[in-house]
Amino acid sequence: MTEIRIPQDLWDDDREGVIVSWLYLDGAIVEPGKVVVELAVEKAQMELAAPAAGRLTILAAADAIVTRGQVIGRIE
Numbered sequence: 001m002t003e004i005r006i007p008q009d010l011w012d013d014d015r016e017g018v019i020v021s022w023l024y025l026d027g028a029i030v031e032p033g034k035v036v037v038e039l040a041v042e043k044a045q046m047e048l049a050a051p052a053a054g055r056l057t058i059l060a061a062a063d064a065i066v067t068r069g070q071v072i073g074r075i076e
Contacts, residue, residue: 001053004036004073010046016065017041019072026058032076037072038048050075 006017020024020038026029030050039046052075060072 002054002075003071004048004051004075006070006072008068010039010041014068015041015067016025016067019060019062019064019066021062022058023054026056028056029052030056036040039066049071
């Protein structure tokens with residue numbers, strides 16, 4: 001199992017971010033390097049890619065407020 005985690009260095013301070021959207025549905029098969037989630041921090045939008053191949057389990061839904069280091073999904 002591989003975690004999808006908000007990187008500690010994705011933004012500079014302790015602000016929170018918001019999950020804008022997941023580009024795959026819960027249970028979908030994803031490939032490494034493919035963008036799976038879009039995040040927003042203030043006026044910037046960022047993308048996170050799948051760190052591994054497998055079945056996606058979403059732990060934090062779209063519109064959820066997230067912090068650096070938080071696990072938002074898993075790939076099994």
